[in-house]
Amino acid sequence: MKMRRFQGSNTREVLGQIRQTLGPDAVILSNRNLAEGVEIVAAIDFDEAELTASSLAWPQVLEKNEEPAGGKGEAEMKAEPIRQELQALRALVEKRWGRQQGANSEEEPRLDQQGIKNLGFHSTLLPQLESATLEFGARDGMARVLEAQIGSLADPLGDTxxxxxxxxxxxxxxxxxxxxxxxxxxxxxxxxxxxxxxxxxxxxxxxxxxxxxxxxxxxxxxxxxxxxxxxxxxxxxxxxxxxxxxxxxxxxxxxxxxxxxxxxxxxxxxxxxxxxxxxxxxxxxxxxxxxxxxxxxxxxxxxxxxxxxxxxxxxxxxxxxxxxxxxxxxxxxxxxxxxxLDWKCLLDAMGLHTPALAAVADSRYHEA
Structure with missing residues (x-):
């Protein structure tokens, strides 16, 4: 596993450094506030065992730079809230970058409100689309709303x-x-x-x-x-x-x-x-x-x-x-x-298949 520490004046700046240096597959291991800003530790080329070990061990290094007096059981208890925080941070980063959670996951990426506006939606459908994409993912959520609000014809031409x-x-x-x-x-x-x-x-x-x-x-x-x-x-x-x-x-x-x-x-x-x-x-x-x-x-x-x-x-x-x-x-x-008509084919054409969505989300991130 390759692990690096990044510092900056705010979280957005540091996430940009991580994205540029380690790429889209980087995983956040920890974060902490500094007097002059934020520090985040991220890693690439990891496996699940390494990630679990790091999430257990790293908080003690950051907090006290020594072994906890309570032994391994206490260490694991102290690490649990940190793991939850790291999972939340990881989900936030993946949402901002528009990529799936985990390299091999089939879960669809999410879009924020600005991302939906970038696709041309500005009025009546915007709240429904935002809610559906958060719940079901970008393609599936938008397809559900569009089918419900617009609809389609199963056999447009008929027999004659x-x-x-x-x-x-x-x-x-x-x-x-x-x-x-x-x-x-x-x-x-x-x-x-x-x-x-x-x-x-x-x-x-x-x-x-x-x-x-x-x-x-x-x-x-x-x-x-x-x-x-x-x-x-x-x-x-x-x-x-x-x-x-x-x-x-x-x-x-x-x-x-x-x-x-x-x-x-x-x-x-x-x-x-x-x-x-x-x-x-x-x-x-x-x-x-x-x-x-x-x-x-x-x-x-x-x-x-x-x-x-x-x-x-x-x-x-x-x-x-x-x-x-x-x-x-x-x-x-x-x-x-x-x-x-196939709604998901249309959404693919709009850039909502996974690779294109990642590129769109990344562009939005750097413009922010």
């Missing part, structure tokens, strides 16, 4: 359906439609799918979907109004799935409201998926998504997860609207980069 993908400009609607359509083509063949698009205002919008359709071997219908939609639905009524790529416009653009109205006229036969970029800022969420919030939505798709892992603001918006999450999209590859 008309699927419209809605969302703001630049969210990735055309690519998401292609991904979902391609998955069904791979499972059931090209005769099961048709693609519609109302995105006639964006340069090359129709051309982009036509390229995907040609690769998949499925038809494309261009919609310029409600009558085109009804005619296309009649024409392809034998298709198992119809995917509609919609235009993304400013929330103040009347053409957006018109499109939403004639899609809404389809009633329950239409499933409406709101595509949300993970990068949407808290300040702009309500304004950008206002036209869709009053629309009857089925579920959400979270896109660009790979570009904006700190997506807590979007998740809080979904919780406030009681809108479940169906899919995660994390790249441009068709059809690979869209996945049915």
């Amino acid at each position: 359906g008309i699927i419209a993908v809605l969302g703001p400009t630049g969210a990735g609607k055309t690519t998401s439609v292609a991904k979902l359509a391609a998955q069904q083509v791979l499972r059931y063949g090209p005769e099961s799918v048709a693609l519609f698009t109302s995105d006639t205002y964006r340069i090359a919008g129709v051309e982009q979907l036509n390229i995907y359709a040609k690769i998949l071997g499925v038809p494309v219908e261009v919609l310029r109004g409600p009558q085109d939609l009804l005619s296309a639905l009649q024409k392809h009524q034998q298709r198992r799935w119809i995917f509609i790529d919609t235009m993304g416009l400013s929330p103040r653009d009347e053409r957006l409201n018109e499109q939403l109205q004639w899609l809404d006229a389809l009633g329950e036969s239409l499933r409406r998926f709101l595509l949300l970029p993970a990068s949407l800022a808290e300040q702009s969420l309500d304004q950008v998504l206002q036209p869709y919030a009053k629309f009857s939505l089925t579920a959400a798709i979270l896109s660009k997860v790979d570009e904006a892992p700190a997506c807590g603001a979007v998740l809080e918006w979904l919780a406030a609207k009681k809108l479940p999450l169906a899919y995660l999209s994390d790249g441009q590859k068709v059809p690979e980069d869209i996945h049915a």
